[in-house]
Structure formats: structure tokens, C-alpha cells
Amino acid sequence: MAAFIEPRILKGFRDFLPPAEIARRDLLEKIEASFRSFGFVPIDTPALEYTEILLGKGGGETEKQVYRFKDNGDRDVALRFDLTVPFARFVAEHRQEIALPFKRYHIAKVWRGENTQRGRYREFTQCDFDIVGSDSAAADFEILLMMKNALGVLGAGEVSIRLNHRGLFNRFLSRIGVLDKSVDILRAVDKLEKIGRDETLKLLSESTGTAKAEEVLKFIEIKGSFDEILNAMKEAASGNEACPEAERLMLIRRFMIDSGIAENFVLDPSITRGLDYYTGIVYETLLKEMPELGSVCSGGRYDNLAALYSKEAIPGVGSSIGIDRLIAGLEHLGKLQARPSYASAAIACIKEDKGGLNQALAEKFRQAGIPCEVFLDEAKLTKQFMLAEKKGLRWLIIPGEDPLKSPLILRDLPSRENKEGLSVEEAVKAMSALHHETQES
Amino acid sequence: MAAFIEPRILKGFRDFLPPAEIARRDLLEKIEASFRSFGFVPIDTPALEYTEILLGKGGGETEKQVYRFKDNGDRDVALRFDLTVPFARFVAEHRQEIALPFKRYHIAKVWRGENTQRGRYREFTQCDFDIVGSDSAAADFEILLMMKNALGVLGAGEVSIRLNHRGLFNRFLSRIGVLDKSVDILRAVDKLEKIGRDETLKLLSESTGTAKAEEVLKFIEIKGSFDEILNAMKEAASGNEACPEAERLMLIRRFMIDSGIAENFVLDPSITRGLDYYTGIVYETLLKEMPELGSVCSGGRYDNLAALYSKEAIPGVGSSIGIDRLIAGLEHLGKLQARPSYASAAIACIKEDKGGLNQALAEKFRQAGIPCEVFLDEAKLTKQFMLAEKKGLRWLIIPGEDPLKSPLILRDLPSRENKEGLSVEEAVKAMSALHHETQES
Structure with missing residues (x-):
């Protein structure tokens, strides 16, 4: 054979070796269990779509990032x-097949050909959950509650879920006469944490002049309790006039108190989310032990999700867990459990021609709910001990002459102690309690 | 707003609505649980790779099917x-990080830009499991056992797992002097079931002449019990000389008997698998109730998985479940459970401002392991009953004035009967037993 091809992957893409992949799946399975317990249902859509569908009419920044090409049929397609x-395309296309309000989750990979930075990848997993077809405060609140629950089961410690109302902010901008500059203002405000107060003021002044820029900054810097902030925002945005956006926040606040979880949420007028399409409530989540990581779960309410593809106005609210960023945070905090295998035990291979009996023996443990591997190749026992340890197993089972009938030896790998002369039933019993305890921890 | 964009997807690609996606995930989760119980570990690799890595030096048929393009950095990449x-690339690249034998599974999407046919898609899921680094018969057998177990939990009824040994076939070809034509012969034999005996004979004759073609057909048509077929194949392939391939099959046969599952497997000399890279045992699986569907799980042994990327010879054996084909089969047989939701119950919305208390109420059911949705919008109860039925829920809970403290009404949707005046605890108790029973069925 001639030259080899050097094994390598594209920059910004990753292989997941088993410990990393198991850790990732552990987290995703917990998040998914939380979604399912709320009655959210999964959907899936193609990785590849017509570019026109994905980019709409605009494009701009997104267009530069997208993996776009002509397929074999000369169609303009993109990842x-x-x-x-x-x-949005799914909702418009299947409007007759789904009942509104529709609560869905979607966990899948997405691709962006942007420049890679530390902790940013060209292929990453998104974990979205949305409610479309309900304009109610109850829907806004349900997404908040799901954020709290889904993040609560991940062992990431305390989270701070910060929220705001984009409509209330806009009402304020309108009152001070700079609503026509809202896109620039939103982008500037969204950078506050990154670039600091002075730079933000400078950026704001460019579009609104210094006086108005100061007013905007003052608004987003309102401090106090939830109720104090809300009152001050309402006052600044509408004076004594009716303010449905503040009413909405008050109702959501009441839901928080009624369900006993008010302390998890912070009203923060500086949260606006850069993206244009939010119109109502917006959310961001920080890990309390690592706020510098940035938001690990964000979202908000949009007036009309499927506007580009349908004339029916469908309101929605949703959020997205940044699982890759969250994993980076958990890793940094030493809170990521990286198991090398799902198995707890293995059957040692004493004689290769016992392969069938060894599998029958392993099956007894599997039937008892103990995942059990079978070692396939004859090797010295010390080598098999080492392999079992490397795989992170709890036990190695050394079968006797007849694996199904002879007494076996159960080696506890962490303590390196052997229990000899056990029957299969005795071994199952000894292992069961410990195995299930470990699984639940 | 001006023109809408018509919502549509690319031909050969699919949206999965919740019932289809839940059915798919149910199957995949069962398969995965089976893999995990054997100590197989998950990996993940990028969807996009250098074209050189994916196509190697060859290409041929595959090259025409692949989604290939230049990325923004002008790299030649492909899905x-x-x-x-x-x-193969993964094993070569991470050889130092993985212990051999390495048992992995990988469930993920793949893309082929080929012409779409009935039941063939351009995006589909593969579900692969392999053991690399062990040349043992125990590894060949473990893959067979995993095929049996993984397919056994899916409710697809009886399966027939057919196996053969590519090496034994080659030894036979060598003995009758046509080994140099093996690629053409393998492709012809692989078509036997599709094109029939006469056409296969014609095809074979083109490369070997009629006399040899008849010999090949006679070989692959050997009938009898496992042992009879094996003996006849050995005789035809090596006469009285040593035949390690037949020895290997005999040992695997012994493993089947030792583990009490021999009746699940059929030795079939006509199974050769078209693909070039198999060198040892090869497998195919048919649903007994629907053999015309074709193989739903196939694979085999290859001598040197990573040959293209590494000088270290790493033998392997593996198989792949065609989950899309399997789903089509289950659907056809009426055996696919298409649940519209994971939830069992929902809280009706009597007053919208009870949103927080309704969530607190739902949380009590969720804590008891009963997935519970909350309806968000005020509507007539009859409408809410209908919505709950459409979602496939078992119960609708109608809360009282104070959702947490007032007695509630539990509506059993299938029977349309109400139980009135229940406390939360009484409702949880009434639902728990039934819920868990349903989940296990």
C-alpha cells in the first residue's frame, strides 16, 4: 500500500471520546427528562435546507457564517x-397537523462557519424549547420554570435567571423619543457587560446624542428588589399611563410567588438580547459560581414566529440551553462526572472457548439490571484487572471451570478485594444494592 | 410585508412530527439501553470532514452520492x-487514548445525495456497533448476540439472523480457481434474492464461464441444518485440508449452543455482503413476518479497519441497525407505538391568573413521576377535554378555586368519567399505579 492519509478533523469540529460523550449524554438525558415531564414533545428537522428558507431575505452577518453550497441537483442549500x-418553517408547513399551543423541544447539532475562538465551535449542539400559539403570561412563566427545572437537575449549582421585557424597554425608548434608533441601542446595551459603561455610553451617544444616551444608561442601571425595579421601570416608561408590559411582568411575578420559586429570578433592565426578533419577555441565565462564563440559557418572546412563511400570526416564547458552554463551565468547576463506561462489571476471560458460557453468565447480571461487559481475549489476570480499572468498572467477575455452575470470584476493583466461592445468585445480590445506589448518586 | 417564502423541505429529507419522533426515540433508547448493558460506549464525530478522509483515494459510486463542497476557507469538505x-479515522487518530479491544456504538445521521426511492432518504440515521482490536471468535459472537438482544427489545417479532464467513467463500473460490474474479462474483451473489437464480447465473457466467458459475451457485445453495451446511461448505472449500474459517464458524456455533440461543441463527452460504471490506464473518437480519423488507441489521468482520490512516493493523467486527427501514417495517406490521406525548396528565386552565398555582400543582404530579402538562389559556372545559384527548393524555385535572388546597376533579379521558372531590394526594395515588403500569407495557 502506498501513502497513508493523515487522520485529522476540520478546525472548529470535535471528536467526542467515550468519557466526554457519556458526560454530554448524561446532561442531555436529564434535560430531556425535565422537558418531557412538562409535556413538551420532540420534533426533528433536516440538517440541510434550501438556503432561501434558512436565510430568508436578509442574511447579513448570518450569511457569512453559513455553510452554503450547490447540491448535485444544483439546488442552493445550506446547513x-x-x-x-x-x-418557524416547520410550524408554517405543518400548521394543520399540530394543535396550538404547541410545546416542543429540539436537541440537535447546528453549524456555523465562523472564526473559531476559545470555547466556540463550528459544530455545536442546541437544546431549544418553545411554546408557540399562546400569548399568555402563563406561557412566559412556564418557559422560566422549565429553565429553572432543567438547569436544576444538572448539578451546576445555583443559577441566577435574569429577565426583562423588551416591550417595556421599547416603550421607554419611545417616551424619550429614540425608538427609531432601537436596533443600534439594543446592540449597544447588549455589549454593556463586555465593553463597560464608558464604551457603551460612547456607542449609544453615536446614535442618540449624549443626553439621551445617559437616560438610556440610567434606565438599564435601575437597582433594587424585583418590585422596586419594576415600579421604577414602569414610571420611566409610561409615567402614570397604562403599561401592559409592566402588568405582564407583575403577573409573572405573582406566578413566581404562587409557585414558591420567586427567589430564583432577577429583574434586570440591562438584559435586552441583541437579536431583533424578541418583542416581549427576554431571559438570560448565569451560573452563580461562574458568571464570567456568560449566559448558559437564554431566550424570549417573539410576536410572530412564522412571519416569513405564513400569513397567520403565531406568537411564541422559548429558550435555549447552550450545552457546550454549560459543559465548559461544569468542567471548569470540577462538576462534570466523566464516567468512562456505562458498565459496572465485566466477566474475565480465562479460556477463550468459554465465550458462549461467559456471555450466558453476563446475561444473568444484565437481567438483574447490572450492565456487564464480557472480556473477549485470554490474558493474564493482572492485565484484565488493569483493563477493568481503566474502564472505570466496579467489579471484575472471575468465572470458574463452568462459568454458569462453578463458584466464581467477585473482585471489588476500588478496594482490590476478592470475594471467593460465590454462586451467581450471591454475586448478583452483593452487587445489586451497590450498583443501584451508585446509579442514583 | 411583501412576498412570503414558501415553506418546503428538500426532496429526500424529512420533518419528524412528535408522534413519529417519539416512536423513533423510543426505539433508539431501547437499542441504546441494550448496547450499554453490554458495556459498549458511545462516541461522536463531526458531520463534516475533509473529503480526502471520507472518500480515501477511491471514490467510485460513493463519490457520486456524497454532499461535497468548498467551505469558506476553500477546504474540500463533505458530509x-x-x-x-x-x-476508522477516529481509531487511527485516538489510538493512544483508547484501550483495545474497544467496543463502541454511534447513533447519528448520515447524508447521501443519491436518487430518492421509496423508503430511501438522503438523510437517515445509522446505528452502528463495533468491536475493534480483537480477532477472537468471542467478538464475532458478541456482535451476533447484541444483534439478537437489541432487535429483541423492539417488539418487531421474531427475527432470523443469517450468517456466513466471507473467508470460507473466498477459500472456495480459490479452490475452483476463480478467486481473481471475487469482486464481480460477490456483487452478483449479493443480488441473488433481488434478481433470481437465472439472472444471477447469467451475471456470474459473464465473469467465470457457465461451468464455474454453476459451481458457485451450487455452493451458495447448500441447504440443511447449521452443522450439515457447515460440513458441506468445508468439504467444498477445502476438502480434507485444514480450514480455519470453518473452525471459526464451529466455535461460534458452540458459543450459540452454550449460551442457549442457537435457534436464532441460520448459516446461509448465499450471504456475502456486497461491500469489499468484509473478510470474515458476515451477518444479515430479516424480520420473519416481513422478509421482503430486506435486512434490518447487517455487518461483518473486517481485517484492518484503519488501514487507510494508520500502519497498525486493527481488526474489527461490527454491525449496523437500519433504523429507518426497521421503522418502516414496524409501521407496516402495525407494531409501531405512536404516542403523541410523553405526558400522562394535564392541569386544565380555569382562570389564567392561577398560572403559578397550576404549575405548583403540576409539580406535585411530576414529583410523583407522572409527567404533567399545564394548559395555559382560559377556554371552555369541553375544548380543554378535546385538546387533552388530541394529545393522547390519560387524565385531565380540573383544579378548584385554590389549586393547591381545594378538592380537584380527576377526569379519566378514555372512559370520560370524573372523580370529584379528590385531594392532591388522593389523585396522585389513583394515578400512580396506572401510570407506571402503562409505561411498562
Whole structure:
């Protein structure tokens, strides 16, 4: 054979070896269990779509990032860069098949050909959950509650879920006469944490002049309790006039108190989310032990999800867990459990021709709910001990002459102690309690 | 707003609505649980790789099918068309990080830009499991056992797992002097079931002449019990000389008997698998109730998985479940459980401002392991009953004035009967037993 091909992957893409993949799946399975317990249902959509569908008429920044090409049939196609646009297309296309309000989750990969930075990848997983077809405060609140629950089961410690109302902010901008500059203002405000107060003021002043820029900054810097902030915002945005956006926040606040979880949420007028399409409530989540990581779960309410593809106005609210960023945070905090295998035990291979009996023996443990591997190749026992340890197993079972009938030896790998002369039933019993305890921890 | 964009997807691609996606996930989760119980570990690799890595030096048929393009950095890239080639690259690249034998599974999407046919898609899921680094018969057998177990939990009824040994076939070809034509012969034999005996004979004759073609057909048509077929094949392939391939099959046969599952497997000399890279045992699986569907799980042994990327020879054996084909089969047989939701119950919305208390109420059911949705919008109860039925829920809970404290009404949706005046605890108790029973069925 001639030259080898050097094994390598594209920059910004990753292989997941078993410990990393198991850790990732553990987290995703917990998140998914939380979604399911709320009655959210999964959907899936293609990785590849018509470019026109994904980019709409605009494009701009997104267009530069997207993996776009002509397929064999000369169609202009692209890899999805998020799960929101495909969801909008999905809702418009399947409107007659789904009952509104529709609560869905979608966990899948997306691709962006942007420049790679530390902790940013060209292929990453998004984990979206949305309610479309309900304009109620109850829907806004349900997404908040799901954020709290889904993040609560991940062992990431305390989270701070910060929220705001984009409509209330706009009402304020309108009152001070700079609503026509809202896109620039939103982008500037969204950078506050990154670039600091002075730079933000400078940026704001460019579009609104210094006086108005100061007013905007003052608004987003309102401090106090939830109720104090809300009152001050209402006052600044509408004076004594009716303010449905503040009413909405008050109702959500009441839901928080009624369900006993008010302390998890912070009203923060500086949260606006850069993206244009939010119109109502917006959310961001920080890990209390690592706020510098940035938001690990964000979202908000949009007036009309499927506007590009349908004349029916469908309101929606949703959020997205940044699982890759969350994993980076958990890793940094030493809170990521990286198991090398799902198995707890293995059957040692004493004689290769016992392969069938060894599998029959392993099956007895599997039937008892103990995942059990079978070692396939004859090797010295010390080598098999080492292999079992490397695989992170709890036990190695050394079968006797007749694996199904002879007494066996149960080696406890962490303590390196052997229990000899056990029957299969005795071994199952000794292992069961410990195995299930470990699984639940 | 001006023109809408018509919502549509690319031909050969699919949206999965919740019932289809839940059915798919149910199957995949069962398969995965089976893999995990054997100590197989998950990996993941990028969807996009260098074209050189995926296509190697060859290409041929595959090259025409692949989604290939230049990325923004002018790199020649392609979407993976299977999970075997990326696995070969993965093993070569991470050789120092993995312990051999390495048992992995990988469930992920692959893309092929081929012409769409009934039941064939351009995006589909593969579900691969392999053991690399062991040349043992125990590894060959473990893959067979996993095929049996993984398919056994899916409710697809009886399966017939057919196996053969590519090496034994080659030894036979060598003995009758046509080994140099093996690629053409393998392709012809692989078509036997599709094109029939006469056409296969014609095809074979083109490369070997009629006399040899008849000999080949006679070989692959050997009938009898496992042992009879094996003896006749050995005789035809090696006469009285040593035949390690037949020895290997005999040992695997012994493992089947030892583990009490021999009746699940059929030795079939006509199974050769078209693909070039198999060198040892090969497998195919048919649903007994629907053999015309074709193989739903196939694979085999290859001498040197990572040959293209590494000088170290790493033998392997593996198989792949065609989950899309399997789903089509289950659907046809009426055996696919298409649940519209994971939830069992919902809280009716009597007053919208009870949103927080309704969530607190739902949380009590969720804590008891009963997935519970909350309806968000005020509507007539009859409408809410209908919505709950459409979602396939078992119960609708109608809360009282104070959802947490007032007695509630529990509506059993299938029987349309109400139980009135229940406390939360009484409702949980009444639902728990039934819920868990349903989940296990």
C-alpha cells in the first residue's frame, strides 16, 4: 500500500471520546427528562435546507457564517445555523397537523462557519424549547420554570435567571423619543457587560446624542428588589399611563410567588438580547459560581414566529440551553462526572472457548439490571484487572471451570478485594444494592 | 410585508412530527439501553470532514452520492455518508487514548445525495456497533448476540439472523480457481434474492464461464441444518485440508449452543455482503413476518479497519441497525407505538391568573413521576377535554378555586368519567399505579 492519509478533523469540529460523550449524554438525558415531564414533545428537522428558507431575505452577518453550497441537483442549500428558523418553517408547513399551543423541544447539532475562538465551535449542539400559539403570561412563566427545572437537575449549582421585557424597554425608548434608533441601542446595551459603561455610553451617544444616551444608561442601571425595579421601570416608561408590559411582568411575578420559586429570578433592565426578533419577555441565565462564563440559557418572546412563511400570526416564547458552554463551565468547576463506561462489571476471560458460557453468565447480571461487559481475549489476570480499572468498572467477575455452575470470584476493583466461592445468585445480590445506589448518586 | 417564502423541505429529507419522533426515540433508547448493558460506549464525530478522509483515494459510486463542497476557507469538505469511515479515522487518530479491544456504538445521521426511492432518504440515521482490536471468535459472537438482544427489545417479532464467513467463500473460490474474479462474483451473489437464480447465473457466467458459475451457485445453495451446511461448505472449500474459517464458524456455533440461543441463527452460504471490506464473518437480519423488507441489521468482520490512516493493523467486527427501514417495517406490521406525548396528565386552565398555582400543582404530579402538562389559556372545559384527548393524555385535572388546597376533579379521558372531590394526594395515588403500569407495557 502506498501513502497513508493523515487522520485529522476540520478546525472548529470535535471528536467526542467515550468519557466526554457519556458526560454530554448524561446532561442531555436529564434535560430531556425535565422537558418531557412538562409535556413538551420532540420534533426533528433536516440538517440541510434550501438556503432561501434558512436565510430568508436578509442574511447579513448570518450569511457569512453559513455553510452554503450547490447540491448535485444544483439546488442552493445550506446547513442549519440554529433551530429557530427551521422551527418557524416547520410550524408554517405543518400548521394543520399540530394543535396550538404547541410545546416542543429540539436537541440537535447546528453549524456555523465562523472564526473559531476559545470555547466556540463550528459544530455545536442546541437544546431549544418553545411554546408557540399562546400569548399568555402563563406561557412566559412556564418557559422560566422549565429553565429553572432543567438547569436544576444538572448539578451546576445555583443559577441566577435574569429577565426583562423588551416591550417595556421599547416603550421607554419611545417616551424619550429614540425608538427609531432601537436596533443600534439594543446592540449597544447588549455589549454593556463586555465593553463597560464608558464604551457603551460612547456607542449609544453615536446614535442618540449624549443626553439621551445617559437616560438610556440610567434606565438599564435601575437597582433594587424585583418590585422596586419594576415600579421604577414602569414610571420611566409610561409615567402614570397604562403599561401592559409592566402588568405582564407583575403577573409573572405573582406566578413566581404562587409557585414558591420567586427567589430564583432577577429583574434586570440591562438584559435586552441583541437579536431583533424578541418583542416581549427576554431571559438570560448565569451560573452563580461562574458568571464570567456568560449566559448558559437564554431566550424570549417573539410576536410572530412564522412571519416569513405564513400569513397567520403565531406568537411564541422559548429558550435555549447552550450545552457546550454549560459543559465548559461544569468542567471548569470540577462538576462534570466523566464516567468512562456505562458498565459496572465485566466477566474475565480465562479460556477463550468459554465465550458462549461467559456471555450466558453476563446475561444473568444484565437481567438483574447490572450492565456487564464480557472480556473477549485470554490474558493474564493482572492485565484484565488493569483493563477493568481503566474502564472505570466496579467489579471484575472471575468465572470458574463452568462459568454458569462453578463458584466464581467477585473482585471489588476500588478496594482490590476478592470475594471467593460465590454462586451467581450471591454475586448478583452483593452487587445489586451497590450498583443501584451508585446509579442514583 | 411583501412576498412570503414558501415553506418546503428538500426532496429526500424529512420533518419528524412528535408522534413519529417519539416512536423513533423510543426505539433508539431501547437499542441504546441494550448496547450499554453490554458495556459498549458511545462516541461522536463531526458531520463534516475533509473529503480526502471520507472518500480515501477511491471514490467510485460513493463519490457520486456524497454532499461535497468548498467551505469558506476553500477546504474540500463533505458530509459523512456512513459512520464506518469516520470511525476508522477516529481509531487511527485516538489510538493512544483508547484501550483495545474497544467496543463502541454511534447513533447519528448520515447524508447521501443519491436518487430518492421509496423508503430511501438522503438523510437517515445509522446505528452502528463495533468491536475493534480483537480477532477472537468471542467478538464475532458478541456482535451476533447484541444483534439478537437489541432487535429483541423492539417488539418487531421474531427475527432470523443469517450468517456466513466471507473467508470460507473466498477459500472456495480459490479452490475452483476463480478467486481473481471475487469482486464481480460477490456483487452478483449479493443480488441473488433481488434478481433470481437465472439472472444471477447469467451475471456470474459473464465473469467465470457457465461451468464455474454453476459451481458457485451450487455452493451458495447448500441447504440443511447449521452443522450439515457447515460440513458441506468445508468439504467444498477445502476438502480434507485444514480450514480455519470453518473452525471459526464451529466455535461460534458452540458459543450459540452454550449460551442457549442457537435457534436464532441460520448459516446461509448465499450471504456475502456486497461491500469489499468484509473478510470474515458476515451477518444479515430479516424480520420473519416481513422478509421482503430486506435486512434490518447487517455487518461483518473486517481485517484492518484503519488501514487507510494508520500502519497498525486493527481488526474489527461490527454491525449496523437500519433504523429507518426497521421503522418502516414496524409501521407496516402495525407494531409501531405512536404516542403523541410523553405526558400522562394535564392541569386544565380555569382562570389564567392561577398560572403559578397550576404549575405548583403540576409539580406535585411530576414529583410523583407522572409527567404533567399545564394548559395555559382560559377556554371552555369541553375544548380543554378535546385538546387533552388530541394529545393522547390519560387524565385531565380540573383544579378548584385554590389549586393547591381545594378538592380537584380527576377526569379519566378514555372512559370520560370524573372523580370529584379528590385531594392532591388522593389523585396522585389513583394515578400512580396506572401510570407506571402503562409505561411498562
